Amino acid sequence: MSAPDENFDTVVVGGGVMGATVAVRLANAGQKVALLERGGLCMQASGVNAGTLSIQIKRAALIPYAMKGWELWRNPHEWLGADAGFNQVGGLTLAFTEDEAEMLTERMEARRQNGAPVEMIGLNRAREIEPGLSDKPLLASWCPMDGYANSYQLGDVFRAKLREVGVAVHEQTPVDRIVRPGSGPSRGNGYTAWSGDRHFTGKRLVLAGGVWLQELLWRDFGLHLPINCRVNQVSVTERMPPIVNTVLGIATSLLTLKQSRNGTILIGGGWQGKGDPERGGYEILPENLVGNLRLATYVVPALREARIVRTWLGVEGNTADVMPLVGDVPGAPDAYIIGCVRGGYTIGPYMGKLLAQYILGQEPEMPLFDPARAVMAETDTTAQATHDTLSA
Amino acid sequence: MSAEGQNFDVAVLGAGPAGAEAAIAAREAGLTVTLIDEQSRAGGQIWRAPFFQPEQEEIRKSPDLADGERMRERLANSGAKTLFGHRLWFAAPSLSLSTVAADGPHWMSARAFVIAAGTTERIVPMPGVTLPGVVGLAATTILLKAHGVIPGGRVLVAGVGPLVYSVAAGICQAGGSVAAVVDLSRPSEWLAHLPALAGRPDLLWRGLKWAFALKTAGVPMRFGHTVTAIEGDTRVKSARIARVDASWQPLEQIEQIDVSCVSIGHGLTPATETARLIGVPHSFQAALGGFVPELHADRATALPGVYIAGDCAGISGAAAAQLSGRLAGIRAAFDLGALDAVEFERRAGPVRAALKRADRFGQAISSLMTVRPGLAQAMPRETVVCRCEDVTRAEIDRAVLAGACDVNQLKSTTRCGMGPCQGRICSEAAGDLVAIASSRTRTCAGQWTARAPLRPLTVSELVGAYEYDDIPKITPLPG
Numbered sequence: 001m002s003a004p005d006e007n008f009d010t011v012v013v014g015g016g017v018m019g020a021t022v023a024v025r026l027a028n029a030g031q032k033v034a035l036l037e038r039g040g041l042c043m044q045a046s047g048v049n050a051g052t053l054s055i056q057i058k059r060a061a062l063i064p065y066a067m068k069g070w071e072l073w074r075n076p077h078e079w080l081g082a083d084a085g086f087n088q089v090g091g092l093t094l095a096f097t098e099d100e101a102e103m104l105t106e107r108m109e110a111r112r113q114n115g116a117p118v119e120m121i122g123l124n125r126a127r128e129i130e131p132g133l134s135d136k137p138l139l140a141s142w143c144p145m146d147g148y149a150n151s152y153q154l155g156d157v158f159r160a161k162l163r164e165v166g167v168a169v170h171e172q173t174p175v176d177r178i179v180r181p182g183s184g185p186s187r188g189n190g191y192t193a194w195s196g197d198r199h200f201t202g203k204r205l206v207l208a209g210g211v212w213l214q215e216l217l218w219r220d221f222g223l224h225l226p227i228n229c230r231v232n233q234v235s236v237t238e239r240m241p242p243i244v245n246t247v248l249g250i251a252t253s254l255l256t257l258k259q260s261r262n263g264t265i266l267i268g269g270g271w272q273g274k275g276d277p278e279r280g281g282y283e284i285l286p287e288n289l290v291g292n293l294r295l296a297t298y299v300v301p302a303l304r305e306a307r308i309v310r311t312w313l314g315v316e317g318n319t320a321d322v323m324p325l326v327g328d329v330p331g332a333p334d335a336y337i338i339g340c341v342r343g344g345y346t347i348g349p350y351m352g353k354l355l356a357q358y359i360l361g362q363e364p365e366m367p368l369f370d371p372a373r374a375v376m377a378e379t380d381t382t383a384q385a386t387h388d389t390l391s392a
Numbered sequence: 393m394s395a396e397g398q399n400f401d402v403a404v405l406g407a408g409p410a411g412a413e414a415a416i417a418a419r420e421a422g423l424t425v426t427l428i429d430e431q432s433r434a435g436g437q438i439w440r441a442p443f444f445q446p447e448q449e450e451i452r453k454s455p456d457l458a459d460g461e462r463m464r465e466r467l468a469n470s471g472a473k474t475l476f477g478h479r480l481w482f483a484a485p486s487l488s489l490s491t492v493a494a495d496g497p498h499w500m501s502a503r504a505f506v507i508a509a510g511t512t513e514r515i516v517p518m519p520g521v522t523l524p525g526v527v528g529l530a531a532t533t534i535l536l537k538a539h540g541v542i543p544g545g546r547v548l549v550a551g552v553g554p555l556v557y558s559v560a561a562g563i564c565q566a567g568g569s570v571a572a573v574v575d576l577s578r579p580s581e582w583l584a585h586l587p588a589l590a591g592r593p594d595l596l597w598r599g600l601k602w603a604f605a606l607k608t609a610g611v612p613m614r615f616g617h618t619v620t621a622i623e624g625d626t627r628v629k630s631a632r633i634a635r636v637d638a639s640w641q642p643l644e645q646i647e648q649i650d651v652s653c654v655s656i657g658h659g660l661t662p663a664t665e666t667a668r669l670i671g672v673p674h675s676f677q678a679a680l681g682g683f684v685p686e687l688h689a690d691r692a693t694a695l696p697g698v699y700i701a702g703d704c705a706g707i708s709g710a711a712a713a714q715l716s717g718r719l720a721g722i723r724a725a726f727d728l729g730a731l732d733a734v735e736f737e738r739r740a741g742p743v744r745a746a747l748k749r750a751d752r753f754g755q756a757i758s759s760l761m762t763v764r765p766g767l768a769q770a771m772p773r774e775t776v777v778c779r780c781e782d783v784t785r786a787e788i789d790r791a792v793l794a795g796a797c798d799v800n801q802l803k804s805t806t807r808c809g810m811g812p813c814q815g816r817i818c819s820e821a822a823g824d825l826v827a828i829a830s831s832r833t834r835t836c837a838g839q840w841t842a843r844a845p846l847r848p849l850t851v852s853e854l855v856g857a858y859e860y861d862d863i864p865k866i867t868p869l870p871g
Contacts, residue, residue, distance in 0.1 A: 040801055047804065059871060096860055107871040136860070152804040159795050238780075238812040238848060252868045262807075270869075282671075284844050286482045286490040290497065294855045294863045304852040309812055310843045322870055342869070 008034045008168070010359065011193050011202030013175050013216070016046035017345060018338045019208030020158045021352025022359075024079055027165040029360050034200045035167050036193055038174035042155035044280070045210055048314035049345050050234045050268035052256050054091045054146035054247050056111060056118045058343045061323070063114035065366060066343060069350040073149060079349055081161035084149045087261060091146025091247035092126055094137040094299060101139045104251035108141045118143045132243050132300045146247045148258050148266075151345060173198070178205065178220040191335060204359060205335040211277050211317035213325070213339050221332055224376040225325075227317040227340060231275035232268065233284055233292065234314065237306040239263030248299055255295045257303075265306060267296050273313040281313025318342060324369040326351050327358070337371045397499030400426045400473070402724050403489055404506040405480055405666060408436020409710045410702025410717035411508030412463050415472040417721025417739075418504075421730040425472040426500065428491060430479045430847070434467050435460045436510055437530060438710045444540045455598065456537070459710075481845035483670045487697055492853045504697045504724035507667050508717055509704040511660035511681070512816050515551075516767045516824075520622030520631075521656075522779050529555040529657030533562070542568035544653020548631050550574035550619045551657040553761035554599060559655055561602035564609040571651045573606060574633050576640055576658075577760060578616040588756030591749065592711070618642055618767065622654050641766030659761035661820050662704045668842035671695055676835045679759050680706030682820055683839050690723035690740060691716055699724055707761070708754030715747040768824040777825065778818040780811020785825060792829035798838040799823050812848050815840045 008031075012023045015037030023035045041047075053073050058066040072079060073086045093108070095101040108118045118141050126140040127133050162169045173195045180191055191205040209216050214227040240263050248257040255269035271288040275281035289311055297303045317340045319325060324342075329335035338355050341347050354364040402418040404411045407429035415427040427434070433441040439460030467474070475491065478498065482490040488501040513530040515521065527535075527543050529551055535541040542563055548571045549560040560573045589596045606613070614633060620642050621632045630650045634642040661682040664674060672693045674683045684706040691699045699720040702713035719740060726736040771777075773786040783806045791805040799822055802808050808822050809815030815822075819840055826837040 043804075103868075103871075110871065155801075156794065156796075156805050237851075252865060254866070254868070283484055284482065286484075286499075286844070289844070290854050291864050293851050294858050297851055297855050298860060298863070304850075304855070306851050307812060307848040308845055308851060308854070309814055309848050310810070311845065312843055318869075 006034070006168075006200065008032050008200060008202040010034075010204040010206060011036065011191065011200050012206040012208060013178070013193060014208030014210060014339075015041040015158075015169070015171065016044060016208060016210055017042060017154065017348040018341070018352050019206065020162060021079055021349045022206050022208065022338060022356050023167045024161055024165055025353060025356035026359060027167045029356070033167045034202065035162060035169050036173045036175055036195065036200060037169070037171045040155055040171050041158050041162075041169070042151075045314050045316050046345065046348070047151050047155050048234065048312055049151050049232070050256050050258075050266045051148040051151040051345065052247055052258065052268070053086065053148050053346045054143065054249070055116045056091060056093055056108065056141055056143035056146060057249055057253060057256075058111070058116070058346065059322070060107070060110035060114050062341075062343060062347060063111050063116045065347045065350055067115055068366070069347040070145060072349040072353070073346070079161075079353070080157055081164060082157050084154055084157050085261070086147065086149045088145065088147035089246050089258070090129065090142065090144045091249065092130055092133075093141045093249045093251060094126070095139045095251040096136055096298070097138070100251040104139060104141055107251075116143060117145055130244070130246050130248065132302050134299060134301050136298060148247055148260070150260065170195075170200075175216070178216075203334060206355070206359070207329065207335065207337045208339055210339055211315045213317065213337065215277060217329070217337075221329060221335075223330060225371065225374050226320060226376060228320070229275065229277050230270065230316040230318060231273045231281045232314050232316055233271045233273045233288055233311055234266065234268040235289060235292065235308050235311040236267070237265040238309050240265060240306055243302045244300055250295065250299065255292070255299065257296055257299060265303065267292060269295065275313055275315055277315065281315055284311050284313060319374045321374070324351060325371040325374060326355050327368040327370045328372070330372040330375050397501065398426075400424045400500060400502045401728055401730070402426075402504045402506065402721070403428065403487070403500065403502035404508060406436065406508035406510055406702065406704070407431070407434035407467070407474065407476070408508060408510050408702060408713065409439060409463065410713040410720075411436070411506065412467050413714045413717035414506040414508060414699070414701050414721035414724075416466055416470045417718045418725050419470040419472050421722070421725030423725055423728065423730050425470075426475055426502070427467070427472050428475045428478050428480050428489070430477065432476050434464050434474065434476070437533070439463060440534065440537045442540065443538050455594070479847045479849075480666065481847055481849055483666055483846075485671050485695060492849060496856045497854055503728055504699065505670075506699045506701055506717070506720045506724060507704060508700075508702040508713070508720075509663040509666050511703045511707060512663045514658045514661045514763065514820050515656060515817070516658045516763060517771065517775050517777055517821055518619060518621055519772055519775050520624065520628070522776050523622055523624050523628050524626070525624070525628030525653045526622055527653065527655050529559050529655055530660070532559045532655040536562045536566060540566065542566050543655060544628070544651075545569065546571040546651045547653045547655055548572055548574065548619070548649060548651040549655045550631075550633075551659075552576040552763070553657075553659050554757060555657055557599065557602040557606070560611065561605040564605050564611065570606070570609065570611045571649055572612040572614060574614045574617045574619055576616070576618055576636060581760065585756050585760055588753050591753050619654065619656060620646070628652055628654055637766060639766035639769075640764040641770050658763050658767070659758075660703065660707050662706060664704060664839070665814075665816075665842045665846055667693075667698075667700055667704065668839065669844060669846060670698060672698060672700070674839065676833075677706065678762050678834070679755065681758060690744070691720035692723060692727070697727070706755075707758040708751050709757060712747060712750035712754040715743055715750050719743045719747060763820075765824070765828075768821065769828060771825070777821050778806075778808040778811065780813050780817075781807040783808040783818075788822065788825045789829045792826055796826070797830050797832065798836065799826055800838065800841055802826055803840065809840055814843075814848065
């Protein structure tokens with residue numbers, strides 16, 4: 001395709017939940033928006049995560065944001081259009097040892113103080129809520145807000161919404177480089193994103209490239225913003241009769257477990273596979289699947305009879321302080337970053353709302369997360385994306 | 393727990409003609425070899441060992457059975473360590489392999505890995521294909537060969553290729569009743585392949601014996617016909633058949649036949665999931681049965697240490713499979729330093745030449761079975777394509793219209809291919825329909841991304857007995 005010199009108010013790079021939400025909101029506010037995605041919409045972390053929309057497992061500092069994100073999932077019409085399978089079933093987090101019980105109590109107290117509706121309960125009450133639970137837990141925390149949605153359907157739902165609000169969606173469009181056409185005296189003329197011989201110019205630029213932000217920021221902006229690449233394994237069973245009602249987790253956060261409406265059971269918890277930003281997740285670690293399943297059957301013994309039909313990998317980006325990046329690209333006017341939100345599936349839509357408010361010149365409802373804090377001095381160039389693997 | 397297990401020079405997946413021969417060839421070069429197969433005995437599909445004492449003379453003396461017995465004996469004397477009843481569920485590019493067996497999970501590693509995974513039966517679906525009483529031709533073959541069981545009462549045998557006649561004759565010989573044979577090919581198309589068949593008089597003779605058996609039994613033959621629908625409430629009661637044009641598009645003329653069972657198949661497609669999972673590049677070649685791994689010299693691949701033998705690299709038949717297995721085993725031995733260049737050439741040279749001849753014959757038969765586009769084009773909208781998730785052609789067409797342009801996007805839109813068969817049954821039909829609906833090539837429509845486990849695994853098989861302390865822990869991320 002030869003390149004029509006199209007100009008946009010904003011060019012968004014990255015079609016996951018955060019980039020897509022920003023694009024929808026800016027378009028709703030009257031902007032002409034292009035969304036560039038190197039693969040398909042929501043085919044990476046936003047579409048391959050285990051779909052958990054739980055409040056109680058979020059970091060204490062992010063609880064207020066998670067509550068707002070949860071509201072958005074419950075009312076998807078303004079930002080997503082259709083329902084993406086939101087299901088509020090409540091959630092339990094379990095402790096099996098004294099140490100875990102202590103950590104769970106401490107963490108849940110901090111989260112409760114920040115607004116999470118969590119209560120600590122004993123085994124009997126937990127088994128009333130979740131009859132399939134084993135008799136092993138010492139203690140549990142219960143949060144009736146917890147739930148899930150169908151992450152794998154998100155790309156389809158967003159595609160329809162983005163089309164409806166007039167965003168120019170370009171999938172299979174990897175961005176090779178971003179340049180400022182008017183560098184030097186005429187700064188402020190915006191940014192041009194090139195993909196092969198196609199180019200897209202916007203007055204503003206939003207970088208929503210997930211775990212690929214590190215490379216993008218270094219290549220096109222000369223910024224060192226180290227992003228730790230985690231490669232999470234998720235597994236699913238074939239359809240089963242109902243054996244789990246709620247979203248289950250454990251204090252060490254090494255398990256998430258839920259049964260979808262269609263009967264399949266999703267098992268995750270951040271057990272690591274092999275991968276990197278360049279290749280994505282490329283190889284599961286079978287011993288980590290076994291570990292993950294051992295935890296799962298320790299929690300719900302009936303799972304022993306289930307059959308696993310798929311295990312896959314999703315890459316997740318974390319900053320050094322494991323806190324989000326939402327705000328300006330340091331030193332680059334009218335360019336913004338959004339990403340690295342731990343629990344980004346739940347919180348992402350709200351982070352998108354905040355960034356859209358900021359871009360539109362409104363006061364964001366809640367504080368952003370200035371990316372400048374995570375940028376390292378240029379002399380410290382050894383920072384590399386790493387991935388920590390579970391060692392047996 | 394650790395994924396470290398036993399080490400072998402060569403691991404082979406699949407104990408059919410290709411895999412068994414690869415194992416034997418590698419053993420002959422002095423290497424340690426393990427041969428993995430999910431069945432309880434070697435033989436694969438074609439040389440499957442019976443679980444019963446065949447009464448009929450024809451079955452006892454069948455060449456497949458004799459070939460199989462010969463191979464099983466050679467394998468037993470080869471010194472290869474056989475792991476029967478083992479399902480391979482993961483293979484890493486580092487050649488560490490994960491299996492499960494009745495006694496739980498096993499881990500092993502190898503310096504070379506020969507994949508000889510065989511084929512998957514292909515059925516282009518039609519309305520009623522999910523009714524009880526519909527079985528695949530290959531599945532019928534297993535019933536007949538391994539268990540001595542005749543499917544159903546009055547059986548309609550339909551589809552394409554030699555398997556149609558082998559199954560129909562097999563049912564007659566075993567005392568069953570064949571209502572009719574419905575062959576997509578016309579006699580003229582069979583005759584066009586005679587020159588290739590003439591190179592294998594043994595097989596030509598076998599084909600003539602099948603034809604004679606059917607003639608003797610008075611079985612009605614419908615050449616150039618297809619089954620357009622299978623009917624019945626809770627099980628098969630009848631089938632509708634129609635003549636087809638040159639692209640296999642059914643024509644109007646319709647005949648209804650009362651039957652209680654339909655045995656149907658549209659050829660075979662290479663079982664590529666293991667090769668895809670480990671990372672071997674594939675490309676689409678309709679004449680070879682679908683997507684096939686890209687092969688380098690002597691069955692090697694772009695992945696160091698990974699070799700592919702037999703029909704999982706393209707449908708070519710048992711004779712070619714055995715030779716390609718032998719070549720892969722010899723090549724692996726050479727690459728591992730167990731054979732010098734002179735000895736390698738001495739062993740490989742004749743095998744290469746014989747393989748070339750066998751491929752010529754095998755691929756001629758395979759080309760006869762190449763599914764033509766008319767079948768999928770004419771598939772009615774209500775036809776169930778993905779039987780695990782009940783996805784119809786209409787839903788696939790709608791998904792493509794909404795923007796899905798390859799089978800993986802189709803999967804997330806419709807759940808097509810996400811059930812317990814892991815997409816093995818519907819992959820070819822789904823790919824064809826995506827290509828048709830999007831007006832793109834079959835290459836563009838792509839293949840499912842291969843995922844572990846390679847077979848559905850019951851959780852209890854994997855986790856075994858354990859205590860909480862046996863589960864590895866890591867430092868949790870900050871709260």
